[in-house]
Amino acid sequence: MNKVNLIEELNYKKIQNKANIGHEKEIILLVDAIIEEFTKKKSYLINDVEKGELPESAIQDEVLGYLDKKGIKFEVEDRNELIKKVMDYLFGYYLLQDLIEDDDISDIKVLSYDNVQVKIKGKRVPSNIKFTSKESYEIFFNYLVVKLGGTLDKRNAVQLLEDKTQEKFYLRITLSSDFVNSSDVPYIVIRKIPKDKASLELLMGKYGMMNKRIYEYLVRASNVGLNVLMCGKGGSGKTTLINAMLDKVPFSTAGLVIQEIEELYSEHPNMMFQKVKVKVGESDVEYSLSKLSRQAMTEDIDMIVIGEIKGKEAMDLFKVMGTGHIGWASVHTNSSKEAPDKLVDYMEEASTNLHRSSLLKMLSAIDVIVFMKDFKVMEVTEVVGFNEDKKELDFNPIFKFDKGNFNTIGHSCSKINEKLQYSEYKATLKEGE
DSSP states (O other): OOOOOHHHHHHHHHHHHHHHHHHHHHHHHHHHHHHHHHHHHOHHHHHHHHHTSSOTHHHHHHHHHHHHHHTOOOOHHHHHHHHHHHHHHHHSOGGGHHHHHOTTEEEEEEEETTEEEEEETTEEEEOSOOOSOHHHHHHHHHHHHHHTTOOOSGGGSEEEEEEOOSSSEEEEEEEEOTTTSSSSSOEEEEEEEESSOOOHHHHHHTSOSSOHHHHHHHHHHHHHTOOEEEEESTTSSHHHHHHHHHTTSOTTSOEEEEESSSOOOOOOTTEEEEEOBOOOSTTOOOBOHHHHHHHHTTSSOSEEEESOOOSTHHHHHHHHHHTTOEEEEEEOOSSTTTHHHHHHHHHHTTOOOSOHHHHHHHGGGOOEEEEEETTEEEEEEEEEEEETTTTEEEEEEEEEEETTEEEEOOOOOHHHHHHHHHHHHHHHHHHHO
């Protein structure tokens, strides 16, 4: 039996590994080149196959045509691998696909080709995902714009797009190009909204977003039609909580949900959902949050929900509340008591002639402010009313999260109790019919 030279064998394996790595890199570079070609010259093909208007074999034919045009000869096995990688790239999210499918990840942020950050259960951590190069990442970014129906030009340097095709999540995707970024690389920010949304019970039990007393308070608020404002930073859990509370609204309540991206949804049989339409060209039409909320006043609805207040639609919402409609909304702030001031700032964008104190008085229509942070209910505060002497709102704190505990620090004010009692009185009347 011939003796095995271990040194020669190890060297041979190193050479083989290098060859495999080189071959893999060759295929990746070729995938990048094909995607770049499709993005620049055949974007219609990607969209048509995505919509089902063309078969997937059309992509395969184009890949083979590209190889023939470039005079590239591949073995059948390598050619099939190349086609598979191209298909995975086009109809998935390439290196990000595993992150998108991970149930524990809520947010993905790509800041450079070798810096992909994720948020897992409220905590931001770096991922182990890296693109092979800056050029490879930029090709992926440009492809993503085309795939999601965006536009590759300076006028659309920042685009908010969405993807409803994923199995488990709706994706809200912000793409910003290097035209507006301080760095010379584009950014990708992905927010994942579960299609199988968490119930209020699950948020209390599994996720520890609240304790039982807060849960019961929010269920009651949903049942009786209190006006609720959610506040907190992006990713704090505002949308998740509103989504769960929508399912606690009585079926007899007719509601309208207006939002920019389809994050809020419910099987509620008496609830409508509208989406903002952004004007693209001069001949295009626009339906803003403000316009849709004003239109809602002419419809047969009891409740209006605005996914996120960002501007003058704040004035329209509180006009609706002033006519007796139930109003829910969310806004970005750092605490419960800061939320009204932020809303006043937005209301002033409506070019109102009202004094700031008059706008604050309108905000006394809010019943409950819920402040969210790190996927927890940090504060629940009631708005007692408007203090005419101080020209400011009076608040009544009910719950506060402190030192790892949900603490009850107060009881409902007379304004809230009267609404609760009236709702219960109406319920007894219905039972007696």
